[in-house]
Amino acid sequence: MLQNDPRSFLGTGWKFPPTFDLQSGAVELVSNEADIKESLDILLSTSLGERVMQPRYGCDLQDYIFEPLNAAMIGFLRDLVENAILFYEPRIKVEEVGVVAMDSPDLIEGRFTISIDYTIASTNSRYNYVYDFYLLEAAQKP
Numbered sequence: 182m183l184q185n186d187p188r189s190f191l192g193t194g195w196k197f198p199p200t201f202d203l204q205s206g207a208v209e210l211v212s213n214e215a216d217i218k219e220s221l222d223i224l225l226s227t228s229l230g231e232r233v234m235q236p237r238y239g240c241d242l243q244d245y246i247f248e249p250l251n252a253a254m255i256g257f258l259r260d261l262v263e264n265a266i267l268f269y270e271p272r273i274k275v276e277e278v279g280v281v282a283m284d285s286p287d288l289i290e291g292r293f294t295i296s297i298d299y300t301i302a303s304t305n306s307r308y309n310y311v312y313d314f315y316l317l318e319a320a321q322k323p
Contacts, residue, residue: 192212192213192216192217192272193210193211193212193213193216194210194211194212194216194219194220195208195209195210195211196208196209196210196211196219197211197219197222197223214301214306214308217270217272217273217301217308218308218310220270220272221266221270221297221310221312222312224238224239224240224265224266224269224270225240225242225262225265225295225312225314226240226242227239227240228240228241228243228244229241237268238269239265240261240262240265241261242258242261242314245257245258250293255280258280258295259278259279259280262278262295262297263275263278266297266299271302272301272302272303273299273300273301273302274299274300274302275297275298275299276298276299276300276307277297277298278295278296278297278298279295279296279297279298280293280294280295281293281294281295292313292314292315293313293314294311294312294313294314295311295312295314296309296310296311296312297309297310297311297312
C-alpha cells in the first residue's frame with residue numbers, strides 16, 4: 182500500500198473519527214502529513230485523564246474555557262500547547278504557537294484560534310495548523 186511512498190516513515194493511523202469502508206469493512210487510514218494533522222486534532226481536543234492508559238496525554242484546553250483571555254492566559258495557553266506537542270507528537274518541531282489576539286472579533290463569536298507553525302523533523306518541511314477552539318456551545322461546529 183504505502184511501501185513505495187518515500188514519506189511512509191511519517192506513519193499511518195486510523196482516520197479520525199473512525200470510519201469504515203462500506204465494501205470491505207476495513208478501517209479507513211490516513212498517512213504522512215494528514216496523520217500528523219489528525220494527531221494534532223486529537224491531542225488538542227483531549228482532556229488530561231481522558232485516556233485511561235495514558236492519563237497525561239492531552240492538552241486540557243477545556244479547563245480554561247471560562248478564564249479571562251488576557252495576556253497572561255494567552256501565554257499560558259501557548260505554553261500548554263507547546264508542551265503537549267513536545268511530549269506527544271515527536272514527529273514535529275514547533276516553530277511558533279499563536280493564540281488569537283484579545284481584541285479579535287472571533288472572541289465575540291465565541292471562538293478563538295490557535296495557530297501552530299511547525300516543521301516535520303524528518304523531512305524538514307514546514308506546515309501551519311489552525312485549531313479553532315469554541316467557547317460557546319452554540320458556536321461549535323455541527
